[in-house]
Amino acid sequence: MLVRFTVSNFLSFKEPTEFNMLTGSPRRLEHHVYEPIKGLELLKMAAVYGANGAGKSNLVKAMVFMRDLLLRGWQSPTGMQYKLDPSYKEKASTFEVELVCGGSTYLYGFDLLPASISEEWLYRTQAGKPDEIVFHRYTQAGKTRIKIAEAYLQTQEQQLRIQLYEQEILKDTDTLLQVLATSKAPFEPAQAVHRWITKLWIILFPHSQPLGLVWDLLSNPAFFQFAKEIMCTFHTGIQDIQ
Numbered sequence: 001m002l003v004r005f006t007v008s009n010f011l012s013f014k015e016p017t018e019f020n021m022l023t024g025s026p027r028r029l030e031h032h033v034y035e036p037i038k039g040l041e042l043l044k045m046a047a048v049y050g051a052n053g054a055g056k057s058n059l060v061k062a063m064v065f066m067r068d069l070l071l072r073g074w075q076s077p078t079g080m081q082y083k084l085d086p087s088y089k090e091k092a093s094t095f096e097v098e099l100v101c102g103g104s105t106y107l108y109g110f111d112l113l114p115a116s117i118s119e120e121w122l123y124r125t126q127a128g129k130p131d132e133i134v135f136h137r138y139t140q141a142g143k144t145r146i147k148i149a150e151a152y153l154q155t156q157e158q159q160l161r162i163q164l165y166e167q168e169i170l171k172d173t174d175t176l177l178q179v180l181a182t183s184k185a186p187f188e189p190a191q192a193v194h195r196w197i198t199k200l201w202i203i204l205f206p207h208s209q210p211l212g213l214v215w216d217l218l219s220n221p222a223f224f225q226f227a228k229e230i231m232c233t234f235h236t237g238i239q240d241i242q
Helices: 056-072 086-090 156-169 176-181 188-200 213-219 221-231
Strands: 002-008 017-020 033-037 040-043 093-101 104-113 116-126 129-140 143-148
Touching: 002 056, 056 093, 056 188, 093 188, 104 188, 116 176, 116 188, 129 176, 129 188, 143 156, 156 176, 176 188, 213 221
Parallel strands: none
Antiparallel strands: 002 017, 002 093, 033 040, 093 104, 104 116, 116 129, 129 143
8 A cells, every 4th residue: 555655856846745645633534544554544545636737647657657667677767857957967866655565564765867776775664663674775886785684684595695686687777676576585575565566556547448347348258248148147137238
């Protein structure tokens, strides 16, 4: 479940801009509140509204950009940085999402330069407690460095694997999250967060292919015929579906 999304230096967003699902102080509609984890209260639904050109669509486009970078691979932010300040053309574009999955809350994000990922991080978060690092990937003296929580470096094999990622496997345009999530060695936090972003973070536009039962009926003739036949056996008076 989405907790918050933050973006900066992308399209119309110059400074960090946050959209979140956290509850406010007015509590008139208690049934709109959902508590996926004790101490974390989120809204079941929220809306973004504003004048034309206020950035509503750009917020969704930023979410799509982040998801697609993990889903489809590297895409440069060149041409999509904040244009009203020329100096931002050379600055990093930042994307960050906090989410609930697998009974835990995670904060994942990255900084993108025109030709590389300069920084990437994954933390486990808890309300009222310091964030716990899962991994932090950064650039130092032109080289990639990876810091991993000690809990995932218990064996020599795990330590050697991270060194191999750092020195050989991980390219400047690869996300460490993708590498860890698709590795043969299980890395559960990366797998959970990667799955949420690429499979459960569903973003729909007016032109998107529709989802759900109606689309299944319209797009699958065999399923439509099955549904029609079984519906007519329920003795409701329905004789046909068109």
